[in-house]
Amino acid sequence: MPEGPSLYILRQELDQFAGKRVQHISGNQKDKRIEALENKVVKSFKTWGKHLLICFDKETIKIHLLLFGSYLINEDKDAKVRLNLTFNSGFVNFYACQVKLLEDKPNNIYDWSADVMNKKWSAAKALEKLRAHPDQMICDLLLNQEIFAGVGNIIKNEVLFRAGVQPESKAGDIPDAKLRKIIKEAKKYAFEFLEQKQEGTLKKNWQVHTKKTCKKCKNPITRKVTGKSKRRSFYCMYDQELF
DNA sequence: AGTCATGTTGACGA
DNA sequence: CTCGTCAACATGAC
Numbered sequence A: 001m002p003e004g005p006s007l008y009i010l011r012q013e014l015d016q017f018a019g020k021r022v023q024h025i026s027g028n029q030k031d032k033r034i035e036a037l038e039n040k041v042v043k044s045f046k047t048w049g050k051h052l053l054i055c056f057d058k059e060t061i062k063i064h065l066l067l068f069g070s071y072l073i074n075e076d077k078d079a080k081v082r083l084n085l086t087f088n089s090g091f092v093n094f095y096a097c098q099v100k101l102l103e104d105k106p107n108n109i110y111d112w113s114a115d116v117m118n119k120k121w122s123a124a125k126a127l128e129k130l131r132a133h134p135d136q137m138i139c140d141l142l143l144n145q146e147i148f149a150g151v152g153n154i155i156k157n158e159v160l161f162r163a164g165v166q167p168e169s170k171a172g173d174i175p176d177a178k179l180r181k182i183i184k185e186a187k188k189y190a191f192e193f194l195e196q197k198q199e200g201t202l203k204k205n206w207q208v209h210t211k212k213t214c215k216k217c218k219n220p221i222t223r224k225v226t227g228k229s230k231r232r233s234f235y236c237m238y239d240q241e242l243f
Numbered sequence B: 001a002g003t004c005a006t007g008t009t010g011a012c013g014a
Numbered sequence C: 001c002t003c004g005t006c007a008a009c010a011t012g013a014c
Helices: A004-017 A123-131 A138-143 A153-163 A176-199
Strands: A024-026 A044-048 A051-055 A060-064 A070-073 A083-087 A090-095 A098-101 A222-226 A231-235
Touching (some): A004 A051, A004 A070, A004 A176, A123 A138, A123 A176, A138 A153, A153 A176, A153 A231
Antiparallel strands (some): A044 A051, A051 A060, A060 A098, A083 A090, A222 A231
């Protein structure tokens, strides 16, 4: 489920309930302040990276699907519902996710320019942030949500393949043109991911993630747990340069 | 059937 | 106190 584009789809699906009053709230989440939002109107649904924001007039519920989270709209399944919102016109169930009430307005919490899926995404700011961490590996920086909110492990691997950069390269050693390429591809591939997920062709289109053979040179793909983030990286040792 | 993974937080120890 | 490490969470796909 949970990379930025999947949240983008979730928000699109929920937009049918924007402006609608929540008739009933249930689920096994514990915060009574969330139950107290019953009978209030959802003003809008937003996302920031992998966060889903359910915005009321004053309060905002944040949902993070983490690794195993899921949701169903107008449908039930045999699993514990963490949070259910029921409207006159339908309902949504969230499972195995993190649910929190934000302590402040989203605008005071989130830097929209860090979200690769957001209209306010700023490539220039991303470049500044990368330059501020010259000693860190690019595989870790791509997963840093303050820099690339919404980018997850799949996007990380696909972006580095497209940019031709080995995941363990230190940001400070990567030429400027390559850094710009990585930033450009992060946004570009996130939207390709979105389209392919909607078409049901996402996995089919992976160039390197979980692949055994390089699409370009036919040599074996290297699989290695990399960086502080200790996530698996897939890369081609011939087509991705180590800086 | 068992293994693994699109993620993050918080506890613990050095 | 800060840093690094790692368990915990909990489910579907192969």
